[in-house]
Amino acid sequence: MKRYFLKRFLSIIITLIGLSVIVFMVSRVAPGDPAKLAAGPDATEEMVQIIQKEFRLDDPLPVQYISYMRGLLRGDFGRSIRTRHQVQEDIRLFLPATFELVFFSIAFAIAFGILFGILSAVYKDTWIDHGARVFSVTGVAVPMFWLGIMLQLLLAAKFHLLPIGGRLDTMILPPTTITRFFLMDSLITGNWVVFKNALSHIFLPAFVLSFPALASITRINRAEMLEVLHKDFILNERAQGISERLIIAKYALKNALIPTLTMIGLRYGWMLGGTILVETVFDWPGIGNYAVGAAVYSDFQPVMAVTIILGLNFMIANLFVDLGYGVLDPRVRYE
């Protein structure tokens, strides 16, 4: 077991290094003089020279890469041209918002995806099933940002059911900083007003972000449940008198979850990418929004940093998925 962990860990490190090389190469491919860009539009020739020296932009690429990696290991991602802060500070500021959003979305997608998948399979060919199938096919095709805008228009602007954007109303102060997750912190400190407010704000972005994942998970869970329910061991369990409810919720489900887990991992990745859309639409102060702002501005350091951080997050998520297989399926444990 430990050996497996070690192997995977090593694998992640190597992949991460590879990713940093790619990202670094991409950044150096950018047209224009990086020093001039970093210095800003109204820099003098001297200032550009200074920046070139300071950031060693004269050195050959491999040397630049080494110093870049050194910086990464220290947690130094450089400086953002746009915000003028250290990127690592900006990220510390914005990261919790993104993770709170992503966490809610994926939890929502998993919980309801599995549930709808089961219901759809059990009530096959009824209206429940037809509805779920239509949803699961269209849900993946809907452009996330468009869905967000439309829902914003309908629910927030026209009917005032939910807020338009942001994490909290402007008048409300964020809760005491413990985890930096507004919902957690307000619950822990018993700050009911802030909790309700934060909840109403996270609802729509999380729903939109989870939409394609919810659709995919529903779809595959349904297909897997149907497949498993026809298997011989289910026939045996029925013949031995085990209740249908137990068969569905325990014996069939565990088998169906194995491929569903693969889809969950895949969709989590797409969800991480989707944050750049959803955060933009809902003015959510997360690193997705931050990266978009930087990219549009040709401010590359933040984009690099966000790519690496979310890449690492995705790799770790995949590790969890692989561990999940081991938990669910005893046959893989002995490899």
Next chain:
Amino acid sequence: MGPILEIKNLRIEFKTFEGVSHVLDGVDLTLGRGDTLGLVGETGCGKSITAKAILRLLPVPPARVISGEILFEGEDLLKKSEEEMKGVRGRRIAMVFQDPMTFLNPVFTIEEQLADVILAHGEGDGSGPNSRREKITRRQAVERGIELLREVKIPQPELRIKSHPHEFSGGMRQRVLIAMALSRSPQILIADEPTTALDVTIQAQVLKLLGDLVQRHGHSVLLISHDLGVVAKVCKRIAVMYAGSIVENCSTVQLFKRPLHPYTRGLLNSILVFSKREGEAQGIKGMIPDLIHPPSGCRFHPRCSEVMEVCEEEKPLFSEIEGDHWVGCHLYKRG
């Protein structure tokens, strides 16, 4: 007291995309109390379907019971509700399946599966239908499971019960299935090709085990197989099935000494010749019929060496020709 199980004129059809398949064409079968009855026939003759029909395990949209009764202790199982059937399955009539590889749930331990079977309906170990219903704890169910594994001669049952199906050999898995079926001391044990997927030497072991258990606990047994040799070892009576009906039913001794139906004779010819080590293997000419467009009259008539005109027109009555020797053939008149 009467027979414990009586199937009367069971007719079942199956809707397939090529048409309606008339799989059971009036099956008559009687299992006496404490008897061991073998049901023999080629693949596709309907033996498995008959077995599943008894426990109402056939999927009802494609399958349809057209007519007939299945009387268990005088009550028609076909008329019972699903709830009532749950009380029968595994509890009063239990089934042991073939090919244990696919009939055990791969992602759960034997302990888990056995315990859930024992706990189904929350009853105690009971000894026949007269024991009182008592709820037992999971702990107790597991204890009982270990006992059962010991009874089916699985070594170190306390340890092995925690294993998963893929950690067992084929023969051991078959024993687990037997243990499961016998766990609540059913009155009737139906074994559907219990040794077909096993090596010959293991076959012998499992059959002996079955024989011992049946003798010790006094179950009534319906053993289904395409292998006459297997059935002959365990059963006192044999019923021969062809294309959806029973063609001959008599004691094992009588079957081998004085087979009456041409099909039975054909079956015996194709195996007995080997023991004589002379002559050629005699097959039965022709192929098993297409059940969507079955032959008229007696379904065996196209392949019968002693066919008469009436065989094509009328289906023969299944009647008692000699002492407790039943045949369905125009060659014989009730005597």
Next chain:
Amino acid sequence: MNSINSIWARWRVERKSQIRGFKLIVYTMSRSPLSVIGFSFVLIFFVIALIGPILITYPQDVRGAVHMDQKFKPPSSLHPFGTDEVGRDIYSRVIMGTRISLQIGLLIIFVAMGIGVPVGIIAGYLGGWVNEVLMRITDIFLSVPGLLLALAIVGALGPGIKNAMLALSIVWWPGYVRLVQGKTLSLREESFVEAAKSIGASKFRIIFGHILPNCTSPIIIKASMDMGMAILFAANLGFIGVGAQPPIPEWGAMISTGRNYLMNHWWMATFPGLAILITVLGFNLLGDGLRDVLDPQSRI
């Protein structure tokens, strides 16, 4: 005339089994209503993209024209989708957007296949360290969410439709490598490959004559589903502002502009979005239908 007939007859005889296979595909797919819907949507999409200029009512609005007196008109018989902030007919722009989306999608998929498929076959067939290295590199690209990588690349190269297409091609090729490599690995062990080797077939011939033809089914299925996704991703980038730039009538960019006026002029963002939805849905359904026919075992 006779010679043409006999050539046609000969072709039909030679290709008998393939014609039959094709007929089977058509038959099976026509049984599934969703596949038929998907196929129809895709067909409509292609037709509109091809004959676009005939269908539009205000060709000058597609790129540059400005009619401030016509701005913000709601949907009407003259302007079925309304007009935008500078008075352009949205219907015409959405129609021409179809053509743009088609170009984007096709380019991305073909470049991705053009790189991914050969690399995949080479990796799968040669095995050993070549396989290790190539798959490692592929894994690196797949380790980061696609949209993020695309954002990074476009962020570096600068906004614009060409860079967006390049970025998305880079995001897409690894998927084909994985698919083809896996298939090649399993095909390599098949007996017909062994047989070919034993009669002295060159690696080249084995790859092109045996392995590649057997890969076509999964590739076609993937390409069909990817078309929709590629168009969606391009729209995502367009929306953020790093893809197609206004005044190009790319659907994502149109929605981005429309967003600013959403409250009072809902039509600007709604119709391009519907266009995306229908297009992507069509390709997805088509891909599903093809998969059910060509490769019923797989589910993901």
